Amino acid sequence: MHAIPDTLLQLYQRARGLQPAGAISVLQLSATQCAFASGSGAAPASSILLALGTQLGASLFRHAPPTALEMEHAIMLVEDTLAPVRPTLAAASQLYCADACVRALAGHAGVAGDGVLWLPTGQLEYTFGRFAEVVQGRPAALEGLPVDGEFAAALLIMRELTHHLGFAGIHLLPAQ
Structure with a gap:
């Protein structure tokens, strides 16, 4: 295991404070990377850093909203990049992100407020489906969704992450 970035370790400790027992996984999604830490103890047992972030939209999406072909290409890239994560995660872990x-x-998915929020995978899937309708030509204003590459990349990454890594949803911690 490589050294865990301090910010990821701090996020793990915050999540552990909310869920003192059981397995947890934490995610940090930035412009250039996804970082995960996971475990059942006071300190994470594993971590992984991936070169996959919201800037993905700037390099793959030439249109706003992206075209269906651009989205398909991005889906394949994200799926392939996330593939090594699953074996590093503690079994049956809960996902936390800040x-x-x-x-x-989450706000665009209808989950908003202060404090710790819960974004179920089903609601994320529904939002992804709404975005897919926009990609297919439905006016974005009807869905109330942004069409920029950063939003599209964040939505795609989070959808693929919850879908392929088997999370029931995401616990959203408030920023510190």
């Missing part, structure tokens, strides 16, 4: 971009995404 990133502003994910909290903003």
Whole structure:
């Protein structure tokens, strides 16, 4: 295991304080990377850093909203990049995140407020489906969703992450 960034370790400790027993996984999603730490103890047993972040939208999406072909290409890239994560996660762990971009995404999914929020995977899937309708030509204003590459990348990453890594949803911690 490589050294865990301090901010990821601090996030793990915050989540552990909310869930003192059982397995947890924490995620930090930035412009350039996804970082995960996971475990059942006071300190994470594993961590992984991936070169996958919200800037993905700037490099893959030439249109706003992205075209269906751009989204398909991005889905394949995200799935392939996330593949090594699953074996590093503690079994049956709960996912925690404190990133502003994910909290903003939750707001577009109908989950807003102060404090710890719960964004169920089903609600994230529904929001992804709404965005897919926009990609297919439905006016974005009808869905109330942003169409920029950063939002599209964050939504895609979080959807694929919860879908392929088997999380029931995401516990959103307030920023500190």
